[in-house]
Amino acid sequence: MSKSAKRVKAALDAAGLNIEFVEMPDSTRTAEEAAIACKVEVGQIVKSLIFEGQRSGALKLLLVSGDHQVDMALAEKAVGEGLMRADVKRIRKETGFAIGGVSPIGHFSPLPTYIDEHLLDFDKVWAAAGGNNIVFEIDPKILLDITDAHTFKAILK
Known part of the structure; x- marks a missing residue:
């Protein structure tokens, strides 16, 4: 098991x-x-999509349903600031995950997390x-709890 997967397993076990x-x-x-x-x-x-706050520069984690695209206006409203894609090297350095394998948990440091309410269906x-x-x-409700996430609408309906 990779170091990244071991961190995820440890986070699940700790929960x-x-x-x-x-x-x-x-x-x-x-x-x-x-x-x-x-x-x-x-x-x-x-x-697991990671963005950078335009004002704060802080990384933000958006957990989005696989069949949704992020409506940036809705995401920015939920987060409270403009968002831009984070640099892949920064993501790797600060979370410990490479793009394509970013987990919702087990990051080097906790990130403010927002979960697409559609996942809770x-x-x-x-x-x-x-x-x-x-x-x-x-269970997505457990994922919501262990990530201390806020819900948001990823797309307009």
Whole structure:
């Protein structure tokens, strides 16, 4: 198990959760690949997207349903400032994860986290566990709790 996956497992264990990781034979780097591998709807895949606050410069984690794109105006309203894509090297340095394997938990330092309310419509969702082919299944309400996330609408309906 990679160092990144060990951090995710330690964070789950610290939260009192006994969750098994599933290592897929193929990449789960995109939501579509993950949905196929996990045999679920694309909406059940948690995309962990990291943005940088334009004013604060702080990283922000948006947990978004795999079938949604982020409406930036809605995300910025939820976060309270303008957002821009964070540099991939900075993401790796500050979270310990590479793009495609960013987990909702297990970061080097906690990030302000916002969760797409659509994810809460499902009984179970699948998230990256620190690698581009390692995932775990979790109740989205538990994910909301352990990440201390705020809900937001990722897209206009």
